[in-house]
Amino acid sequence: MLPNISRSQVKDSHRFSAFGQLLLIGIALAYLFVILLIPAAAVFYHAFHKGIGEFLVAISTREFIHAVQLTLIIAAIAVPVNTFFGLCAAWVIARNQFRGRTLLMSIIDLPFAISPVVAGLMIVLLYGRSGWFASWLNSINFKIVFALPGMVLATAFVTLPFVAREVIPVLEEMGTEQEEAARTLGASDWEVFWRVTLPNIRWGLLYGVLLTNARAMGEFGAVSVVSGNIAGLTQTLPLFVEQAYKNYQSQAAFAAAALLALLAVVTLILKEILERRTKYRKVDSGLPIN
Amino acid sequence: MSIVVDNISKQFGSFKALDRVSLEVREGTLVALLGPSGSGKSTLLRVIAGLESPDVGTILIDGRNTTHLNVRKRNVGFVFQHYALFKHLTVRQNVAFGLEIRKHPRRQVKDRVEELLDLVHLRGLGDRYPSQLSGGQRQRVALARSLATRPQVLLLDEPFGALDSKVRKELRAWLRHLHEEVRVTSIIVTHDQEEAMEVADEIVVMNQGRIEQVGTPTQIYDHPATPFVMSFIGPVNVLPNTARLFHDNGLEPLNEEVFVRPHDIHVQTSANGVKATAIVQRIIHLGGEIQVALALTDGQTILANFSREQFDKLKLTYGQQVFVKPKAAKSFPLPKSLL
Amino acid sequence: MIDQLRVQQPLTKASRKGINSVSLPWSITISYLALMLFLPAAALIAKSVTVGPVDFWRIATSQVALSAYNVTFLTALLAASVNGLMGTLIAWVLVRYKFPGRKLVDAVVDLPFALPTSVAGLVLATVYSEEGWIGQLFAPLGIKIAFTRLGVLVAMIFISLPFVVRTLQPVLQEMEKEIEEAAWSLGASQFQTFRRVLLPPLLPSIFTGLALGFSRAVGEYGSVVIVSSNIPFKDLIAPVLIYQRLEEFDYAGATVIGTVLLFTSLILLLLINSLQRWGSRYAA
Numbered sequence: 001m002l003p004n005i006s007r008s009q010v011k012d013s014h015r016f017s018a019f020g021q022l023l024l025i026g027i028a029l030a031y032l033f034v035i036l037l038i039p040a041a042a043v044f045y046h047a048f049h050k051g052i053g054e055f056l057v058a059i060s061t062r063e064f065i066h067a068v069q070l071t072l073i074i075a076a077i078a079v080p081v082n083t084f085f086g087l088c089a090a091w092v093i094a095r096n097q098f099r100g101r102t103l104l105m106s107i108i109d110l111p112f113a114i115s116p117v118v119a120g121l122m123i124v125l126l127y128g129r130s131g132w133f134a135s136w137l138n139s140i141n142f143k144i145v146f147a148l149p150g151m152v153l154a155t156a157f158v159t160l161p162f163v164a165r166e167v168i169p170v171l172e173e174m175g176t177e178q179e180e181a182a183r184t185l186g187a188s189d190w191e192v193f194w195r196v197t198l199p200n201i202r203w204g205l206l207y208g209v210l211l212t213n214a215r216a217m218g219e220f221g222a223v224s225v226v227s228g229n230i231a232g233l234t235q236t237l238p239l240f241v242e243q244a245y246k247n248y249q250s251q252a253a254f255a256a257a258a259l260l261a262l263l264a265v266v267t268l269i270l271k272e273i274l275e276r277r278t279k280y281r282k283v284d285s286g287l288p289i290n
Numbered sequence: 291m292s293i294v295v296d297n298i299s300k301q302f303g304s305f306k307a308l309d310r311v312s313l314e315v316r317e318g319t320l321v322a323l324l325g326p327s328g329s330g331k332s333t334l335l336r337v338i339a340g341l342e343s344p345d346v347g348t349i350l351i352d353g354r355n356t357t358h359l360n361v362r363k364r365n366v367g368f369v370f371q372h373y374a375l376f377k378h379l380t381v382r383q384n385v386a387f388g389l390e391i392r393k394h395p396r397r398q399v400k401d402r403v404e405e406l407l408d409l410v411h412l413r414g415l416g417d418r419y420p421s422q423l424s425g426g427q428r429q430r431v432a433l434a435r436s437l438a439t440r441p442q443v444l445l446l447d448e449p450f451g452a453l454d455s456k457v458r459k460e461l462r463a464w465l466r467h468l469h470e471e472v473r474v475t476s477i478i479v480t481h482d483q484e485e486a487m488e489v490a491d492e493i494v495v496m497n498q499g500r501i502e503q504v505g506t507p508t509q510i511y512d513h514p515a516t517p518f519v520m521s522f523i524g525p526v527n528v529l530p531n532t533a534r535l536f537h538d539n540g541l542e543p544l545n546e547e548v549f550v551r552p553h554d555i556h557v558q559t560s561a562n563g564v565k566a567t568a569i570v571q572r573i574i575h576l577g578g579e580i581q582v583a584l585a586l587t588d589g590q591t592i593l594a595n596f597s598r599e600q601f602d603k604l605k606l607t608y609g610q611q612v613f614v615k616p617k618a619a620k621s622f623p624l625p626k627s628l629l
Numbered sequence: 630m631i632d633q634l635r636v637q638q639p640l641t642k643a644s645r646k647g648i649n650s651v652s653l654p655w656s657i658t659i660s661y662l663a664l665m666l667f668l669p670a671a672a673l674i675a676k677s678v679t680v681g682p683v684d685f686w687r688i689a690t691s692q693v694a695l696s697a698y699n700v701t702f703l704t705a706l707l708a709a710s711v712n713g714l715m716g717t718l719i720a721w722v723l724v725r726y727k728f729p730g731r732k733l734v735d736a737v738v739d740l741p742f743a744l745p746t747s748v749a750g751l752v753l754a755t756v757y758s759e760e761g762w763i764g765q766l767f768a769p770l771g772i773k774i775a776f777t778r779l780g781v782l783v784a785m786i787f788i789s790l791p792f793v794v795r796t797l798q799p800v801l802q803e804m805e806k807e808i809e810e811a812a813w814s815l816g817a818s819q820f821q822t823f824r825r826v827l828l829p830p831l832l833p834s835i836f837t838g839l840a841l842g843f844s845r846a847v848g849e850y851g852s853v854v855i856v857s858s859n860i861p862f863k864d865l866i867a868p869v870l871i872y873q874r875l876e877e878f879d880y881a882g883a884t885v886i887g888t889v890l891l892f893t894s895l896i897l898l899l900l901i902n903s904l905q906r907w908g909s910r911y912a913a
Contacts, residue, residue, distance in 0.1 A: 020819070021726055028722040029734065033713050035787055036740050038762060039752045046755060073764035087663045088654035107899065110666060113894040115848030117868040121875065121887045122669030125676050130880060132672055157665055177374035179339055181432075183361045184368035185388035185439060195387075201379040207765055218745030223690050225872060238747040257748040264743035271743075272736050 013224035021215060025243040040261065047258035058255035063231045065285025067240040073148070073225075074236065075216040075274070078155040082212050085122070086163025087205070105168075110158045118158045123150055146228035150234070154222035159215045163208035170204030171197075210274065214267040218260060235280070291352035291442040291475050293338060298347030300333055307333040308344070309499040312380050315492075320469045320476045322490035326522070327605060330499040331479045332447055338477065339445050340364045348537060351442055367436030367474070371448040374426045376418040376482045381406070381431050382416040390437040406434040409468070426457040433465075437472065444476040448487065454566035462489050487511070496517050517622050520549045527552065527592045531621070534588045545621035552581065554618040555594035559604060564613035568592075570606050582606060584614060670891070677888040680881045688885040693861045694870065694874040697886070701866040704778060705846035708785035713839040716793025717831070723794070723800040738795070741788050746851025753784050754856045776858040781866060784856045792845065793838030800834045800908075832907030837901060844897040848890065 048055055058064065089108055095099060111119065125131050127144035137144060144150040174197075182196045198205075220238040227234040231243060237256050244253035293315040301309040303362075308330045315321050323331040334395065336342040338349055349357045356364055376384050385406050389399040391543035406415050410430040419519040420428055429449055436444060449465075450458040466489050469476060480486050486493050487507040495502040495518070497509065514520040521528060527550045529535060531543040558564060568584035580601040582594050594614070596604070606612065630866040677685060688694065725734050741749065757774040764774055774780050778817040804827070850868040857864040860872075867890055874883035 025717060025722050025726055025728055028715075028719045032719065032734060032737065033639045033791060036737055039756050039787070040740060040744075040750070041757045043752045046752075053703070062655040069832055086721070088657040088661075091654045092658045106902065107666065108848060111900070112807070112899045113844055113848075115850065115890050117671070117871050118673070118887045118890050119852045120872055121883055122673045123878065124659050124875065125884065126632075126669050128880075129842060132675075142590055153665075157669070160665060177372060178376055180361075181368065181370060181374040181435075182376070182387065182391075184339060184341070185366075185435070186391045187387075188362060188363070189392060196376055199376075213894060214743050218743075218748075220664065220745060220747040221849075225875060237747045238851070239745040240753050241745075242851075245754070245855060250755075257751050260748045264740065264748075265651065267743045268736055268739055268902075270608050271739065274739065282485045 003287075012103060022228055023270075043254065043257050043261045046254040047249070054251055055255050055258075056094070058252045059259070062236065064240065064256065066153065066232050067235050067237045068259075070148075070235065071217050074155050075150050078216045079213050080157050081211060082156055083205075083209055084116055085211075086165075086167060088207060089164040090167035094168050095176070096175060102227040109161050110162050111158055116158055117225055118220040119253050120154050123153050123157070123222075124192050127153075128275030142235050145226050146230075148234070150226035151234065154226045155219050156220050158222050159212045162212040162215065163205065166204050166208030166211070167201055172187065172202045174200045197286070206212050207271070207278065208272045210267060210270055214263065215229050219265055246251055292350075293443055293475060293477070294348075294350040294353075295312075295334070295338065296348040296350070298337055298344045298349070298615075300330075300337060300342060306499050308337065311347075311496075311499070313478060313501060313504070314474060317475055318473045319491045320466075320478065320489060321492045321494060322483070322486035323477060323479045323494050323496055324486040324522075325496035325502075326481060327474045328414075328498075329496040331481075331496045334496070335445050335447050335455070335477060335479050335485065338365050338443075339368050341368070341429045354626045357574060362375055365439065367439070367441035367444040367610050369429070369432050369436050369444070369449045371418070371451045373425075373432045373452075375428055375468075377420055377430055380419055381412060381423070383432055384420070384541050385438050387435060392439065402438060408439055409435045409437070422519040424457075425453045426461055429453065429461065433468070433554050437474070441474065442522075444474045446476065446478040448479055448481070449608075450482075451480075458485070465489060465543065495522065497522070515618070517547060520620060520622075525552050525593065525595075526550070527555070529590060529592070533590055534586055535566050535590070535616060539564065539615045541616070541619075543619065543621055546622065548618045548621045550592070550616045550617050552593045553594040554616055555592060556615050557582070557584070557594055557596075557604060557606075557612050558614055559606075559610075561613050566614050568612055568614050570608055570610045570612060573606065573608065586614075589608065641695075642816050644676060650757055666713050671885060673884060673891065676880065676884040677782055679762075680885060684881065685885050685888075688882055693865070694886055694889075696862045697865050697867045698889075700778060700781065700864060703846055704781050704866075705789075705849075706787055707848050708789055709839045711786055712742035712793050712842050715836055716790065716838060716842075717797060717835055720794045720797035720801055738791050741790050746788065746849065747855060750784060750852035750855025751850060753780070753787060757783055757856070759811055775856055776864070778864045779855050780856040783866050784852040785849060788852055789842030791848045792842035793835060796834045796838035796907055797831060798843065800831060804830065820854045831847055833904055837904045838875075840897060840901045840904060844894060844901070847893065847897070 034122070089104075091103060092110075094113065098123075124145055127133050127137060127150060129145070133144075142149075144153065178196050178200065179192050182192045218238055219236075220242070223236055223237055224242075227239060229235055229239050230241060232241075235243065237260055241256045243251050244250075246254065256273070293313075295311060295313040295315075298308050298311045299306075299384065311330070311334060313334075323334060326329045333342060337344050338351075338535065340356065340359060344357065346359070348355060349355050351364065351366075362500060376387065377389070382403055385403045386399050389402060394402075403416070403568055404413075409415055410431055410433055410436070412427060415423065416426065420431065423431065444487050446465075450461050453461065462485055465478075469489075478486075490507065492504065493507055494504050497518050498510060503519045505515075507511070510519060511523055514523060520526055528546050529550065531546055533548070536548065556564075568586045570582060571585045572583040572621075574581045574583075576600065580596050580598065582601075583591055584594055585591050592614075604612075636910070719738065721733060723738075754775045756762050758778060759765065759768045759773065759775075761775070767774060772779070774783060808823055808826055812826040817825065848868060849866075850872070854869050854872070855864055857866070857869070859865050859869050861870075867886055871883045871886045871890070874880075874886065
């Protein structure tokens with residue numbers, strides 16, 4: 001009697017799940033459609049609905065081109081600097097056992113937890129006109145806030161954790177045996193790094209660089225605080241989007257938005273490819289702490 | 291090249307991995323470091339390689355003090371348990387690594403690599419990546435890689451530990467053969483006594499960071515120097531000297547602990563002068579041998595091993611009463627402090 | 630035992646022997662963190678100290694600030710909760726069910742991470758405006774979304790969507806299907822199985838994802854500043870308030886609110902850390 005009951009229940013639950021499955025999939029897809037896909041589609045619709053001509057006009061203004069250039073310059077400085085730092089930090093954490101190791105990891109993750117506006121505020125308080133270094137910066141006639149250096153600093157701040165976070169687990173997974181083997185075969189520290197460590201962590205590193213770059217080119221809040229947002233001077237592409245929208249230049253705003261959205265799509269595609277390379281699905285892209 | 295380890299100690303936190311260890315390995319021999327995990331054998335090997343630096347003590351390789359010499363300058367071949375092959379390089383590139391680091395001419399590297407691939411019977415697999423090889427093949431690549439630079443000494447850290455037992459046996463025989471061909475002074479770390487016995491000229495038994503005994507396989511097995519060696523090498527029954535196995539047979543061992551190998555237990559089905567009795571508890575067929583568990587009258591259980599022939603003669607059955615006596619027994623002097 | 634020793638040995642060794650080879654990456658890491666993190670944080674704290682405790686309290690608890698906290702935290706909590714529920718559902722569907730386009734949907738979940746926030750703000754303000762694709766559906770009912778608190782909520786839901794999904798996915802993937810089948814074979818219904826067997830081990834991850842999403846929503850600026858009308862006591866959030874204070878060169882005002890937000894983030898970080906420790910308590 002007893003086995004009979006439980007068997008029929010098992011069967012029931014299977015029948016329920018066949019029906020419920022469709023329901024759950026339907027709800028999930030509908031939610032994602034409304035929250036993510038409609039807005040994503042709207043970006044491209046509004047950028048192109050007046051035709052490609054209007055789009056091309058919008059992206060060939062002087063302000064637009066300057067914004068693109070500035071965005072690229074900032075990323076070109078912040079990304080390599082943070083990549084270098086990230087590699088050092090990852091090595092320190094993954095290859096050494098010391099007290100405060102987890103604390104150091106949390107500290108590196110801090111920029112993800114801090115509001116970008118607060119990050120920008122800190123930089124203003126430090127280098128702004130009433131900041132700690134104000135008189136010294138004045139005396140050497142070097143401007144950080146409302147100028148390129150401040151924007152690079154703000155960008156580097158918000159993208160600081162990415163590379164270290166991606167490289168630490170890969171280094172840990174790699175282990176130390178290959179490096180030891182290389183040393184017994186006569187390789188110097190430098191040769192070990194270039195010939196053994198780097199090739200082993202390259203996909204994880206690229207993944208981190210990819211995320212750093214996406215965030216660096218897209219950062220708005222922190223850069224907005226320190227930039228002064230002067231068109232043609234300290235305006236990056238994300239800032240251009242807001243400015244154009246506020247000025248009712250909706251075509252220009254959406255043209256810039258479409259370009260940035262394209263960057264996002266390319267990032268997601270590359271991310272997918274790299275995830276397949278590293279063969280593990282990762283939880284991250286902006287999550288504080290692992 | 292000879293290796294001399296002189297009074298080496300090494301501590302990890304509060305754990306004493308090596309405690310004043312001294313050892314001499316003669317040129318051209320193959321020595322096994324044998325011991326349970328945590329006995330310090332791997333640490334000793336890593337200290338010799340230069341992958342760990344000792345807290346105190348000296349290492350001499352070929353009479354030269356290498357204690358503080360960087361690993362990369364020591365010219366030792368090291369083979370890791372999990373192979374440690376460079377995953378991003380092909381078999382050929384792995385083997386060539388050490389030669390390229392030393393900036394040997396391209397032509398010479400190529401010839402040497404082919405020579406080594408022949409030596410380890412992997413000629414056709416040079417262009418494969420490590421992930422495309424079986425465990426046994428990987429370990430042979432690792433060996434070829436470590437031999438490529440003609441190291442002064444070859445150090446193997448549990449080289450067959452990650453392989454299944456069949457492959458392990460094949461590789462052991464092959465390693466022995468290889469050593470006869472190449473004749474480089476070698477130290478192999480293992481926790482498998484059978485492996486040590488089969489491969490090594492000399493065995494160093496280690497326990498808790500110290501060396502218990504150094505000797506040839508036969509010496510170690512037949513004349514164990516300490517209770518630890520006795521019980522670590524081969525199966526053994528450990529009995530108190532008050533056991534009825536001795537007492538009933540009129541034996542009175544002096545030391546408290548007495549060691550009797552299972553094949554040194556004599557069993558007969560009728561008394562004939564043997565006074566200790568036991569009941570057959572379990573009969574286990576181990577292929578060529580048969581092991582019988584015997585319950586003595588004082589509650590002790592001992593194991594006895596028989597050849598198939600002996601066993602067939604005895605015709606033992608479960609619950610049968612038999613008469614037992616030790617053919618040989620060994621005991622060790624107690625540590626002085628206890629006397 | 631062997632493995633433990635093996636892992637432990639090289640690490641201990643590296644830290645001990647390599648004093649000279651270790652120091653370069655070490656000093657780079659520490660100095661960079663000092664320059665990029667500690668120094669700016671010190672500037673913020675020092676500035677708020679010079680404000681003085683009395684003024685600090687007055688500014689931190691002024692009416693406009695209190696209302697901004699209210700909008701920020703309550704809306705962020707609501708957004709995180711919505712995604713706690715929907716994120717769990719999405720993670721479940723993505724891990725457990727096979728359907729055409731699953732891979733694509735999985736990749737799309739990361740869109741809010743990849744899309745610059747000003748783009749999100751722009752498009753949400755457009756889509757949810759009274760003439761927008763979605764906004765026009767609500768307009769006849771008298772519901773305005775863009776430029777109201779509802780707009781803030783929509784933006785926060787958008788940017789915090791991936792967190793629960795991405796924290797839950799690996800946990801779900803590791804959960805064996807047999808656990809569920811074992812519960813069925815013991816006579817549990819579908820609902821009982823979910824509530825008593827599946828949900829408990831998932832809860833820590835759900836809460837971790839929820840807290841991460843909340844933390845992100847609290848600090849969010851770019852999308853909200855565009856989709857909201859930024860009117861005090863209506864839909865003004867704390868980060869925008871900081872920005873407005875800075876524009877008025879009221880550094881003290883900005884610093885005080887900024888310090889409040891900074892410490893909120895730190896407390897959230899501690900909470901998330903302990904949630905993760907709670908989540909790994911059954912880990913082998």
